[in-house]
Amino acid sequence: MRNVAVIFGGRSAEHDVSIITAHIPVIETLLAGRKYDVVPIYISRAGVWYSDSAMNNLEYFKEDFEPKLRRLKPLQLSFEKGLEIIEPGIFGKKKKIDIVFPTMHGTYGEDGSLPGLLRMANVPFVGCDLSASAVAMDKAFTKQILSAEGILVVPFVWFTKSEWEADNKRILEQIARLKSPRFVKPVHLGSSIAITKVKSEAELVNAIEVALHYDDKALVEESVEDLIEVTLPIIGNNEPRAAEVEHALNKTEVFDFNEKYLSGGKKSVGGVNRAYSEIPANIGEEVTSKVKEMGKQVYRILGCTGIARVDFLIDGKTKKIFVNEVNTLPGSLYHHNWRKAGVSNMELIEELIRLAEERFASQKNTTFTFKSDILKKVGGPKIGA
Amino acid sequence: MRIIINGLATEYLDEGRGKTLLLLHGWQDNLHTFDKLAAKLAEKYRVVRLDLPGFGETETPRRAWNLEDYAEFISAFCRKLGIQVFCIIGHSLGGRISIKSLSGSILNTEKLVLIASAGVAKRNPVRSGALLALARIGNAAFSIPPLRNLKGSVRRSFYKAIGSDYEAAGKLRGTFQNIIREDLSDAAKKIAAPTLLIWGHLDRETPLFDGQRLSNLIRGSRIEIVEGAGHFVHRERTGRVADLILHFL
Numbered sequence: 001m002r003n004v005a006v007i008f009g010g011r012s013a014e015h016d017v018s019i020i021t022a023h024i025p026v027i028e029t030l031l032a033g034r035k036y037d038v039v040p041i042y043i044s045r046a047g048v049w050y051s052d053s054a055m056n057n058l059e060y061f062k063e064d065f066e067p068k069l070r071r072l073k074p075l076q077l078s079f080e081k082g083l084e085i086i087e088p089g090i091f092g093k094k095k096k097i098d099i100v101f102p103t104m105h106g107t108y109g110e111d112g113s114l115p116g117l118l119r120m121a122n123v124p125f126v127g128c129d130l131s132a133s134a135v136a137m138d139k140a141f142t143k144q145i146l147s148a149e150g151i152l153v154v155p156f157v158w159f160t161k162s163e164w165e166a167d168n169k170r171i172l173e174q175i176a177r178l179k180s181p182r183f184v185k186p187v188h189l190g191s192s193i194a195i196t197k198v199k200s201e202a203e204l205v206n207a208i209e210v211a212l213h214y215d216d217k218a219l220v221e222e223s224v225e226d227l228i229e230v231t232l233p234i235i236g237n238n239e240p241r242a243a244e245v246e247h248a249l250n251k252t253e254v255f256d257f258n259e260k261y262l263s264g265g266k267k268s269v270g271g272v273n274r275a276y277s278e279i280p281a282n283i284g285e286e287v288t289s290k291v292k293e294m295g296k297q298v299y300r301i302l303g304c305t306g307i308a309r310v311d312f313l314i315d316g317k318t319k320k321i322f323v324n325e326v327n328t329l330p331g332s333l334y335h336h337n338w339r340k341a342g343v344s345n346m347e348l349i350e351e352l353i354r355l356a357e358e359r360f361a362s363q364k365n366t367t368f369t370f371k372s373d374i375l376k377k378v379g380g381p382k383i384g385a
Numbered sequence: 386m387r388i389i390i391n392g393l394a395t396e397y398l399d400e401g402r403g404k405t406l407l408l409l410h411g412w413q414d415n416l417h418t419f420d421k422l423a424a425k426l427a428e429k430y431r432v433v434r435l436d437l438p439g440f441g442e443t444e445t446p447r448r449a450w451n452l453e454d455y456a457e458f459i460s461a462f463c464r465k466l467g468i469q470v471f472c473i474i475g476h477s478l479g480g481r482i483s484i485k486s487l488s489g490s491i492l493n494t495e496k497l498v499l500i501a502s503a504g505v506a507k508r509n510p511v512r513s514g515a516l517l518a519l520a521r522i523g524n525a526a527f528s529i530p531p532l533r534n535l536k537g538s539v540r541r542s543f544y545k546a547i548g549s550d551y552e553a554a555g556k557l558r559g560t561f562q563n564i565i566r567e568d569l570s571d572a573a574k575k576i577a578a579p580t581l582l583i584w585g586h587l588d589r590e591t592p593l594f595d596g597q598r599l600s601n602l603i604r605g606s607r608i609e610i611v612e613g614a615g616h617f618v619h620r621e622r623t624g625r626v627a628d629l630i631l632h633f634l
Contacts, residue, residue, distance in 0.1 A: 194387070196387075202467070206388050206389070206465070209388070209389040210387045210388065210389055210394065213389050213394050214394075
């Protein structure tokens, strides 16, 4: 059997959510399929890598698992022949990993760091590649790129922490040109962490300080009132396929972290909780069709592969559709939505593995190196002269 | 809601309208300890409460803090929110911080309410000294093999037996030591604001004796004893405590 490594946890605020995504649906589906040997790889909050077959069971992580980790030796990796893990012990038995299924949300995972490492290791992996992941992780980059391609996004202002510290007056003047109320967001964090809706200038400065406490870059954007918030999961490489348009019904002014992941108290139903979603969204055929078309366009523009989710803000009055952000690792892969779209967990996981292998094979056909005599010229006549 | 105070992400709630009441919770507690009380007070006042650094959802300071650090933090919090506090209401550790804040020039409020407040030596100095000496001897003795293996469990039993929060303090142990080391008897004498003390008759953490002593130290203060209630009197007898506070204000 081929070895599939599922990597989860990580140095991220979404560490715990990652453990859920890894198990529901990925590991439990892979184990049920009996086609692969599943190698769970857990990265601790401190960034230490571990592997133990007991980690294939979500129960391992439900209680305090630190004492169990202390009894394990950290995992070693080798990139000599693709990706190999070296099992702790005197003989250090190597196990070749045939394919990786990354399920790490947020920093050091979904932000492109892990895809970058896996590219270097020359191993096929599920989900978006480095560049799409890195761009989608930055809400400002995403908006800038989409806007340049003619996709509608809400007006926004972005700035770095050092710019804010050096000249907040200039930034506040720029923000003043945006309509109120506004949202303040750290650009790199997921799960609504440190996002604030502000209605006054006093609230604005405090909210910016909070956003810049968690990130080195922030954005302020106009709020869409009469909001219908919908999301669209998509899979594919060159031919994206959309699931159903989903309408989140948790209508608080803004979801905070707990509400987004734990609302309704149904902790593990479908992994990341979606108890209050309407699938498909009751927004009419025309808007649904537009959302699906825009979603696929966004997927292509950002160069997404494998899987992603595009979030939209619809103005209920004008029916204008804005793209809000793109998530390259939807929580629990949004498998609840795929099921409604007629795709079972098994079909979803197998398709994602197939897409990973397809991209890997395609990259093999790309020439990345070429011979040159540039080194011979060093110290000789000026290059390019 | 969240705000950055002196570099720490701080969770707070701001409810109601009117003169501002600031509620400070106790050790290993959080702002939600006042959920029921705040709901009653917010009918007539603006009620602001926060998770103190190290507790609830507020970040933990990188070094061990003392009471003055907490008092300065509260002052910075009020300045940033632009609030003039009419009355500060402190429970247990929150009471200590309130006494510290009002005894100097760190914070000025018109009134003070102390609920089961800590801050005056709850046991006699001879006993505290003896316990400290015992802890030091034990620490040295249980550093020698083979007793070293028993150190953890003996230590836990010791602190449990003397009723200390030290073991449970975790990362805040240094802060805990700094706080309990400071006796606020002299500070209490300097408080000029009219003060109401509310005590549960059955309080074991800060016994009624401490409350009566504190009441004697604070000029013109009045103590109200709630029968049948313990240390968390504001949660156990919310209606009664709210009535006492509203009447006092």
